[in-house]
Amino acid sequence: MIVDLKNLGWTLEKIAFVLPISGASSVREWICGSVMKYDNGAAFVELWMHLTNKTEKEIPRINRYLIA
Numbered sequence: 001m002i003v004d005l006k007n008l009g010w011t012l013e014k015i016a017f018v019l020p021i022s023g024a025s026s027v028r029e030w031i032c033g034s035v036m037k038y039d040n041g042a043a044f045v046e047l048w049m050h051l052t053n054k055t056e057k058e059i060p061r062i063n064r065y066l067i068a
Contacts, residue, residue, distance in 0.1 A: 001044070001045075001048045001060060002015070002027065002030065002031055004048060004051075004052050005047075005048060005051060005052075008051055008052070010051070011024075012024040012027040012028060015027050015044075015047070018047060019040060019043050019044060019047065020039065020040060020043060021040055026040075045059060
């Protein structure tokens with residue numbers, strides 16, 4: 001999802017600026033696999049859906065029960 005925003009010309013700094021997070025380092029941590037707080041994740045998904053014109057059904061999901 002971050003790649004989608006970067007492909008639209010958004011920098012990590014710009015993503016961090018419009019979300020309720022401290023800075024671009026938080027976005028970098030998400031890229032590396034860090035789990036974001038619920039409120040930050042919800043805001044990020046809303047931003048992603050708005051900018052990419054995608055619906056809730058198109059949100060990429062991980063089924064943690066299938067991970068061995």
